[in-house]
Amino acid sequence: MIPLIKTRMPEPQRLMPVLEQVLYSGYVAQGEKVELFERSFESFVGAGHSLSVNSGTAALHIALILAGVKPGSEVISTALTAEPTNVAIKMAGARIRYADIDRQTLNINPASIRQNISDATSAIMVVDYAGVPVDIEGIQEISRNSGLPVIHDAAHSLGSRYRGRRAGCHFPLTAFSFQAIKHITTIDGGILQVADKSEYDRGKLIRWFGIDRTRTRLENNIQLQGYKYHMNNVNAAIGIVQLQDAEWIIDRHIDNGQYFDRALCGVPGVQVLNYYDGSEPSYWLYSVLVDDRDGLERKLAEHGISSSVLHRRNDLHDYLNDFRQELPVLDDVYPRLLHLPCGWWVGAKERDQIVDVIRSGW
Template sequence: MKSKDHLALHGGKPVRDSYLPYGKQWLDEEDVKAVTNVLTSDYITTGPVISEFEDAIASFVGAKYAVAFSSGTAALHAACFAARIKESDEVITTPITFAATSNSILYNNGTPVFADIHPQTYNISPKAIKPLINKKTKAIITVDFTGQPAEYDEIMSQAKKHGLIVIDDAAHALGATYKDQLIGSIADMTMFSFHPVKHITTGEGGMITTNNKEYYEKLLSFRNHGITRNPMKLQRRNEPWYYEMQDFGFNYRMTDIQAALGLSQMQKIDTILAKRREYAKKYNHAFEKMDEIITPFQQTYSNSSWHLYIIRLNSSKLKSGRTEIFKALQKENIGVNVHYIPVYLHPFYQKLGYQKGVCPHAEQTYQKIITLPLFPKMSEQDLDDVITGVKKVISYYSIY
């Protein structure tokens, strides 16, 4: 018989004595040394390490160009600018993402159009994209949610047919592959985020990779107030000190301090990816036979980079909803989270005229998902604690 003392929520002993966050950076002495070296050098803002970091990312993903930015959001803003998104343009994207994805469209005065998700992968559905394309459509912004790539064959085919630009928000997907091709070399432009919970970190930071030289040059200009010193682009060339602001831009530059950290972090990217995949595999093995939860579905032709591990509650097998289970896991000192509230349900977007019901699969999925801790600095004991905690809570709330 299950008593109320069974759960920490009701006064029992929690699985863990200390709180385990859902994500956390992994820094070591080499990272500290790399940053210290920059701090004692001649450059701490815009210096040579930025180019080294850009080259490292471009080489890793197999892209011709990479441009670093002060944040992932800044990078997305720049990508939309390079795509010439403007007022009256529509951009199709997914509602299951952080607000920055669609906000970047608004920054350029475009209109976000939300396409529903695939009910298994939680990525934007190519079938949902197709009927939304019209004469106003300028681009598609995909999101490789949790680290699993979107369905790029069909998406790129639709984009090519209608002359659309594809921007990949790959904030979750550094190191992920789609049909053996690394994310970062498939879409017209791809954004990577270096927030502390991502695969590698620069504190804050982002990067756009592309194989298109025109986009590359626009990205470089945009992050630096639209200013150029390139003699081949200047309208006047008389004075050696001369520079020109030729477009509208922002101060979105990354610092050498950030780049040094990112460059150091890239030295352990293979280890980071291996650990994330190993931990996800152990979660799958632990939970796959539990009727009360649904483990993440993975396309056989993709290899996720596993930024997030998300379980979906099977409400027909549980006597309580997501809120009670979420609170119970927190009481066990397991730092669960939810990714994400569908963007158009936020008050700001409601004020813009977006209404509930636009993407039913996204809304239904949001009501049932919980993100579990997953990061490479987790210990085996941390992993075991999460598994024990989930089984304990789910068992308590099971209808059986």
């Protein structure tokens, strides 16, 4: 079976000596390896300050706090995402106001964001769904005109670009995930990329119980709510080795995704996505809209190819549906949405097989 998602680890001869050194160093908590991973990730992104955490959800939660989201306020978000995007909003005590999606990209639609802004709105959450960049300039314009902060959930889009600049460079707060099945994994973990140094410093306090780790415990005076969200040296050591392969991994996803863009365009019953000008997806998944999704999913499975809608639209969860809104584009698109494998493990033979099966009809 060609899997839809797969965990990748570096070769044992590269990873295990690094892990062994950390595990038997006498210090496995947050330390020098975490610092090195953060600085290495800053170089990879090309801008901002990297705040490592123990999950992408933790990164989103800190981002919401830094953005000033308060209990009882509203955050505009998308229902087409993995649940942590919107669970984090509830963790901040806010209510979720869904904007509809753009049927061409499956991402949150700036026009719908504008329609949902109210006096209760405290922030906007945007997601690069499946690795496809959002309408960055459109959302930046909304933020400038409204004064609302934007939190960028880039859990799916490590290495994607807009006008040559990578995800993490476009908004003040960008959250990345290194959960088991992302482009790269630290087993679990995440990073919040913060543009402003003072906000980065405040994020470090929130990450560790409100305690300033540059001072002794006796010198500290906690003045804000903090959490146990830090990354440890073990996860960071894995991340350091993984980052050495990040370019290669992402390039494999991109090469496969662009192949599918060409090979599936015009196939009866299949609609490929259209990306915003200047956008370069990193294709965590390859998303298509198809007629008779269940039929195609069965046909692919019969030929040893895994496919799935993967994510339950978040407004189907009672806890994540505060306003029972109408989302007509999502209603139309969701029954036709299917994700195909396009990761580093998909070679030329496998991707040809996927295309041949789809072209043969279902």
